[in-house]
Amino acid sequence: MQALLEWHFSTKPQTDNAEVSGTRDVFEARSQKVFSALLKHGFTESDASLVYSIIGELGNNSFDHNLGFWRDQPGCYFSFEFDASGVTLGLADRGRGIFNSLKRVLPELQSDQEAIEIAFQRVISGRAPEQRGNGLKFVRAIINGNPKRGLVARSGTGLLACGGHASWIATTSNSLFSEPTVGGTIALIRWEKP
Amino acid sequence: MKIQMVKFGEFLMSRPAGHEAAQIIVENFRPASHDEVIELDFLNVKAIGPSWLHEVVKGLRGSYPNQIQVLDQGNASVIESLKFVDLR
Numbered sequence: 001m002q003a004l005l006e007w008h009f010s011t012k013p014q015t016d017n018a019e020v021s022g023t024r025d026v027f028e029a030r031s032q033k034v035f036s037a038l039l040k041h042g043f044t045e046s047d048a049s050l051v052y053s054i055i056g057e058l059g060n061n062s063f064d065h066n067l068g069f070w071r072d073q074p075g076c077y078f079s080f081e082f083d084a085s086g087v088t089l090g091l092a093d094r095g096r097g098i099f100n101s102l103k104r105v106l107p108e109l110q111s112d113q114e115a116i117e118i119a120f121q122r123v124i125s126g127r128a129p130e131q132r133g134n135g136l137k138f139v140r141a142i143i144n145g146n147p148k149r150g151l152v153a154r155s156g157t158g159l160l161a162c163g164g165h166a167s168w169i170a171t172t173s174n175s176l177f178s179e180p181t182v183g184g185t186i187a188l189i190r191w192e193k194p
Numbered sequence: 195m196k197i198q199m200v201k202f203g204e205f206l207m208s209r210p211a212g213h214e215a216a217q218i219i220v221e222n223f224r225p226a227s228h229d230e231v232i233e234l235d236f237l238n239v240k241a242i243g244p245s246w247l248h249e250v251v252k253g254l255r256g257s258y259p260n261q262i263q264v265l266d267q268g269n270a271s272v273i274e275s276l277k278f279v280d281l282r
Contacts, residue, residue, distance in 0.1 A: 024208060032205050035240055045240075046270040052241040053271040056207035060245065064209060134278040138244045142274060 001090050001173055001188065004079050008092035008186045009179040014073040022075040024063045031055050034080055034089070041082050042193055051089070051191055054142050057135040058091045058187055066095030071183045086148070086192030088169075094184040098155040112158030112181075120153070120160050143189070150190040157181050165190040195225050196265075200238040212246035216253020225260050232258065235265040236272045244275040251279055 007017055014020075021027035034055060038048035055078070062076040071094045080089040099115035109115055119133075120140045143149040143163040150165025154176055161170070169188045170177065176188060199206065202215045225232055232254060236242065247264075254262060262281045266272040 024210070028205070028207060031207075035205070049241040049269055049271040050274065052205065053207070053243045053275065056205075056241070056243045057245060060208045060243070134248065135243070135245050138275070138278050141277070 001079065001081065001088060004077050004090045004092050005173060005175050005179070005186070007077055008094065008184060009175065009182055011180075011182070014094060017073060017077065019079065020073055020075040020077045021059075022073075024060065027059045027063070027076050027078065028056070031059055031078055037080070037082070038087065041087070043087075043191075044194065047191065047194070050142055051087070051189075054139045054189065055089060055091065057139050061135055062091070062093040062095060062185070065098075065101040066093055066184075069096040069100070070094060071096075086190065088172075089189045089191070090187070092184065092186040094182075097183050097185055098158065100183075112156030114158075116153060116155050116158035116160045119155075120162075148192040148194070151187060152176060153185065153187040155185040156183070163190075165192065195223060195230050196233040196235050197223050199234055199236050199242075204238070204240040206239060206242040206246045208243070209245045209249050212249025213253065215246070216250045219250070220253060220257045225258060228259055231261045231263055233263050233265055235267070236269050237265070237267045239267075239269060239272070241269070241271045242275055243271070244278040247272075247275045247279045251281055 007014060021030055035048050035052045038051055059076045059078055073094055077092045080087055098119045099112045102115050103109050120136045140162055143151045147164030150163035150169050152166050152169045153160045169190050173188055197219060251262060264276055
């Protein structure tokens with residue numbers, strides 16, 4: 001995950017990182033590999049299906065909300081690492097961030113923290129007048145309250161954590177909290193085997 | 195009328211892909227009457243996302259008043275996505 005964190009938080013312009021999926025099609029082709037990898041590592045088909053669906057929602061959100069607004073390198077950085085007890089997955093972009101996306105439809109929005117909480121907990125679309133915006137709420141619902149799953153997301157200074165393993169992510173990826181604010185959004189997910 | 199969703203792919207993700215699937219369904223799978231139930235059958239689909247399903251339902255709703263039913267086939271991602279999509 002270190003490479004993903006460094007790419008996302010770098011203050012230097014990023015242009016040609018090969019790990020970044022520059023288009024939605026490339027991201028989807030890469031993210032589908034996680035499904036068979038999860039089965040190969042002993043996860044159930046049900047878990048593989050849910051992990052893929054939340055990865056898909058998070059990654060596609062990067063493209064839905066940032067086309068035309070990338071700070072430098074366009075696209076979504078996606079990576080995953082297996083260990084004996086589970087898998088850690090990360091997604092990051094260098095886009096405009098949740099606050100700037102939601103501000104258009106919620107002009108009263110005050111902070112990154114308010115924006116990330118609304119994005120993951122309230123049905124609202126950042127692309128008005130389209131009626132949509134359930135993707136991140138879906139992601140939170142799959143993870144929240146489950147002791148074997150965890151999510152930590154950051155956009156600007158806004159932080160959102162849920163699931164029993166959010167603290168595990170905080171411990172292992174301290175730079176997620178300590179790095180200075182940059183544009184874009186990053187999410188780390190921890191999912192352990194049953 | 196039953197539509198086999200696996201024919202659109204084993205992984206059904208993203209709004210643009212859902213929008214495209216809806217257009218194909220509307221153009222090619224016309225129900226015989228307004229009383230006919232449209233069944234979306236997810237047999238052999240590996241995973242979907244709620245954004246994809248939302249676009250499909252929205253596309254069908256824009257053309258047909260028919261009742262829409264989802265045959266989840268026990269797929270966890272379909273079951274969870276349905277909690278975020280209004281089929282009415």
